[in-house]
Amino acid sequence: xxxxxxxxxxxxxxxxxxxxxxxxxxxxxxxxxxxxxxxxxxxxxxxxxxxxxxxxxxxxxxxxxxxxxxxxxxxxxxxxxxxxxxxxxxxxxxxxxxxxxxxxxxxxxxxxxxxxxxxxxxxxxxxxxxxxxxxxxxxxxxxxxxxxxxxxxxxxxxxxxxxxxxxxxxxxxxxxxxxxxxxxxxxxxxxxxxxxxxxxxxxxxxxxxxxxxxxxxxxxxxxxxxxxxxxxxxxxxxxxxxxxxxxxxxxxxxxxxxxxxxxxxxxxxxxxxxxxxxxxxxxxxxxxxxxxxxxxxxxxxxxxxxxxxxxxxxxxxxx
Numbered sequence: 001x002x003x004x005x006x007x008x009x010x011x012x013x014x015x016x017x018x019x020x021x022x023x024x025x026x027x028x029x030x031x032x033x034x035x036x037x038x039x040x041x042x043x044x045x046x047x048x049x050x051x052x053x054x055x056x057x058x059x060x061x062x063x064x065x066x067x068x069x070x071x072x073x074x075x076x077x078x079x080x081x082x083x084x085x086x087x088x089x090x091x092x093x094x095x096x097x098x099x100x101x102x103x104x105x106x107x108x109x110x111x112x113x114x115x116x117x118x119x120x121x122x123x124x125x126x127x128x129x130x131x132x133x134x135x136x137x138x139x140x141x142x143x144x145x146x147x148x149x150x151x152x153x154x155x156x157x158x159x160x161x162x163x164x165x166x167x168x169x170x171x172x173x174x175x176x177x178x179x180x181x182x183x184x185x186x187x188x189x190x191x192x193x194x195x196x197x198x199x200x201x202x203x204x205x206x207x208x209x210x211x212x213x214x215x216x217x218x219x220x221x222x223x224x225x226x227x228x229x230x231x232x233x234x235x236x237x238x239x240x241x242x243x244x245x246x247x248x249x250x251x252x253x254x255x256x257x258x259x260x261x262x263x264x265x266x267x268x269x270x271x272x273x274x275x276x277x278x279x280x281x282x283x284x285x286x287x288x289x290x291x292x293x294x295x296x297x298x299x300x301x302x303x304x305x306x307x308x309x310x311x312x313x314x315x316x317x318x319x
Contacts, residue, residue, distance in 0.1 A: 008125045010117040010132075013267065014141045014161065015275075018148040020106035023113065024081035026147060027102075036143040037061075039136040040300050052078055057086075088117070098128065113141070138162070139300055145277075146296075156293050157279035160303045163271050166314050168264050171272040172229035174310065175262060178205070184313045188305030190215075201226055206243050217249060232262040235281055251295070255288040257281040276303060 016023055026032045030046040037044050041064035049057045053075060061069040070091040077085035082104055089097030103114040119125045132138060142159040150156050164171060174180045178197035186192040186209045197205045201223060209217045218239050225233040236258045240246045248254035259281035265273040278299065280292050 007122045008119045010119070010125055010129055012113075012115040012117075012138070012141065013265075013273065014113045014145070015265070016111045016113065016145055016148050017109075018111055018152055019109055020081050020104050020111045022148060022151065023104060023111040023144075026144060026151075027084070028080075032147070036140070036147040038140055038143075040139045040143065040297050051075060098124075136300065136304075142300075155279060156289075157277050158292075158296050158299050159278075160276045160300060160307075161273060162307045163267055163273045164307075164311060164314060165270065166272055166317075167270050168229045168266045168272045170314075170317070171264050171274065172232075174314070175232055175264075176226065176228075180313070182207075184309040185306050186309075187302050188309065190217075199223055199226070206239075208241075218243070218246075230264050232260075232264075234260055236260060251291060253285075253287050253291040254295075255280045255284045255292055257284075274307075 026036065028051055030049050034044045034046065038061050043062045045060045045062065047058045047060065049055075049059075051057070055075045055078075057071075057073040057075070059071050059073075061071060063069065071089070072091050073086045073088060074090075074096070075084070075086045076099075077083060084100075084102045086100055087096035087098070088100050098117045098119045101116045101118070103112075105112050105114075117125075117128070119128060138161065142161060145159040146157060149159075166174070174184070176199045178194045178199060181199075182192040182194055190209045190211050192207055192209050195206045195208070197207070199205065203223045205221045205223075207219055207221075209219070218241055219236060220239050220243060221234045221236045223232070223234045225231060237256060238246050238248050238254075245256065247256070257280075259279050261277040261279075263275040263277070265275070267273050280289055284292075
């Protein structure tokens with residue numbers, strides 16, 4: 001979900017591993033914007049763009065079901081690589097839904113994007129939060145991270161973010177204590193059981209996920225780095241019940257080994273932003289890499305389900 005804020009505002013913060021010039025160009029160049037703007041599965045056609053105060057951006061978003069969504073944005077403030085203020089959600093025939101202020105700042109080669117959406121009332125802000133979550137709107141900013149990674153390194157990883165109502169120390173515990181991790185990390189409809197779990201640098205885990213019926217998936221992880229309370233890095237492989245490496249039971253061309261990087265950021269007010277970076281690790285065939293890239297929609301669905309379970313689990317903990 002988007003970060004909570006007071007009253008009629010919705011705030012979103014993301015940190016991108018790219019200089020502000022690259023991020024700014026990705027936001028303002030129509031050809032680049034078309035590579036990432038919108039929820040996963042959407043494409044975009046720009047009909048005209050005049051990036052200046054009083055200028056406009058007219059475009060159509062094309063949904064995966066073929067539905068077209070015409071949009072017209074009016075720019076109020078434009079400070080290249082630093083600040084944009086514009087309205088959002090309107091068209092030639094409908095008024096905008098809210099005003100957006102986006103700030104960009106660079107530190108040590110990374111760019112922080114701070115976005116504020118301002119609505120007329122707190123009630124409208126809450127309705128918009130729910131709509132953004134339901135529509136997968138925040139995957140837009142994950143797609144931007146992936147686009148910047150491709151542009152910078154040539155690699156095409158998967159990103160997903162969410163902000164949770166939990167302090168960072170607790171969130172780290174929820175990721176590193178097997179008792180907690182087993183309650184939420186499995187896909188929706190599945191439960192998880194650890195046969196062994198040493199979540200420490202160099203440690204390994206071996207587990208099973210099941211739907212309670214015939215579906216069973218075994219896996220193992222090796223922890224490469226843990227920096228409390230900010231970073232967790234581990235590799236992950238499917239295996240059989242004897243812990244021998246196997247393949248994804250429903251995707252035989254899925255890569256053998258995946259690398260997961262978890263970054264936790266304190267957003268204040270008892271909230272923590274979780275950023276997942278998932279990428280192919282070690283030797284992989286071109287077919288396996290293509291399978292990974294084409295599966296990002298499914299990855300979004302899978303991690304979203306796990307994050308929903310994590311939100312529910314947090315609500316049961318006495319903070």
